[in-house]
Amino acid sequence: MIEVLNVSKAFGTQQVLDELNISIEEGKITAIMGPSGTGKSVTLKLLMGLLKPDRGEIVVDSQEITHMSAHELNKIRRKFGMLFQDAALFDDMNVFENVSFPLYEHTRLSDEEISRRVEDKLIEVGLENVNDKLPAELSGGMRKRVGLARALMLDPKILLFDEPTTGLDPIITSQIAELILKTHHRHKMTIVLISHDLSLSYRVADYIGMLYRGKIVEFSTPGLFRQSKQPFVQQFIGAQIDHEQQT
Numbered sequence: 070m071i072e073v074l075n076v077s078k079a080f081g082t083q084q085v086l087d088e089l090n091i092s093i094e095e096g097k098i099t100a101i102m103g104p105s106g107t108g109k110s111v112t113l114k115l116l117m118g119l120l121k122p123d124r125g126e127i128v129v130d131s132q133e134i135t136h137m138s139a140h141e142l143n144k145i146r147r148k149f150g151m152l153f154q155d156a157a158l159f160d161d162m163n164v165f166e167n168v169s170f171p172l173y174e175h176t177r178l179s180d181e182e183i184s185r186r187v188e189d190k191l192i193e194v195g196l197e198n199v200n201d202k203l204p205a206e207l208s209g210g211m212r213k214r215v216g217l218a219r220a221l222m223l224d225p226k227i228l229l230f231d232e233p234t235t236g237l238d239p240i241i242t243s244q245i246a247e248l249i250l251k252t253h254h255r256h257k258m259t260i261v262l263i264s265h266d267l268s269l270s271y272r273v274a275d276y277i278g279m280l281y282r283g284k285i286v287e288f289s290t291p292g293l294f295r296q297s298k299q300p301f302v303q304q305f306i307g308a309q310i311d312h313e314q315q316t
Contacts, residue, residue, distance in 0.1 A: 070095040070227060070259040071116060076125030077283070078111060085111050087283030089125070098253055098260040100270035103280035104305070109263045112280070113229055116261070117149055118142040130226065147175070150220035154232040156212040158204040164191070164215050165200040171222040190218040193255070194248060210241040217248065221256070228252070230262045234269055246272045267309045271295075279305065 071093035078086040085108040093099050103109055114120040115127060118134050127134050134145055158167045165187055172183045191197065194214040204212055213233060220228060230249065234242040246269050253260055253273075264270055270277050270291065277294045279287040279302050287297045297303065 070130060071261070072126075072128040073112075073116075074126040074128070076115065076122045076127060078108070078115065078120065078122050084283055086115075086122070089280075089284060091278055091285050091288065093259060093261055094276070095259050096257055097275040098249070098262060098273055100262040100264055100274035100277045101280055101285075102264055102267070102270055102277060102305070104265060107280045108283060109280055110231060113151075113231055113261070113263055116229070117146055117151070147223060148226045150223065150225035150228045152213065152216045152220045152228070152230045152233055154235055156204070156216035158212060158215060158219075160204055163201050163203055164196075164207075167204070167215055168219045168222060171219060175223060186222065187218075190221055191215075193221070193252075194218045208241075209237055210244060213237075213245055214248065217252065221252070224256075225258065227259045227261065228256075230260065230264070232264055232266075233262070234264070234266050242266070242269065245269075249273050267306065 073089055073091045076086055076089045077084070089112070091101070101109055101112060111120065115122055116129065118137065121135055125135070129145055130148060132145065134142065137145065159170070162170070168187045168190060169183050172178055172186065178186070191199065194217050196211065196214050196218070199207070199211070204215070207215065233249070234245050237245065249260065249262070250273055262270065262274060274291060276288060277291055278285045279299065281301045287294060287299045287302045289297065294302070295306065
């Protein structure tokens with residue numbers, strides 16, 4: 070579904086990505102992991118055409134996007150749904166207005182049909198009777214669910230998650246993992262998960278890629294990832310284990 074071919078990206082003198090290569094298989098969940106500042110979120114923005122690489126090619130659903138016009142990129146972005154790290158809800162809009170926003174922006178559906186679809190999506194993500202609540206009235210886990218409902222409204226072929234469990238307690242983290250799996254099972258979409266949470270990636274991902282110094286240094290199934298011979302991967306795994314034991 071997505072091919073990243075020899076992509077490099079720098080900001081001034083900081084080389085964020087250096088000849089990055091990764092293949093995202095259609096219909097699978099791929100987790101891209103790495104410590105903070107390694108370019109995970111930059112990679113997501115490149116996939117959606119929000120940033121252009123300095124070098125290299127990005128192919129989305131058989132279309133090379135790096136030289137597309139703004140109009141062409143807008144069509145490509147319709148293939149994506151995105152759940153941001155903080156859910157990125159509009160603070161002054163209630164839940165219904167947040168979730169319905171993509172439909173009012175991109176379709177000509179009737180108010181009645183939009184209401185029906187919003188209700189269906191909120192039920193799908195495990196929320197009912199919250200239409201009139203503002204984001205400030207919701208828990209962190211509920212905001213994530215609202216963000217996911219909004220991301221699903223245009224039936225995307227590709228769903229992107231940017232650090233979906235950051236700042237959530239273990240119980241809510243487990244619920245979000247289950248929600249990702251249920252969403253994937255129901256829609257059979259391609260999912261790209263940006264995270265530094267190994268337990269989440271082990272639980273939900275078909276493939277895990279480790280981003281380090283601008284390159285993918287390991288890309289394998291969760292079982293093989295645990296056995297990686299890459300020193301940094303083992304260091305990352307060990308650090309996560311130490312952190313979990315301390316907490």
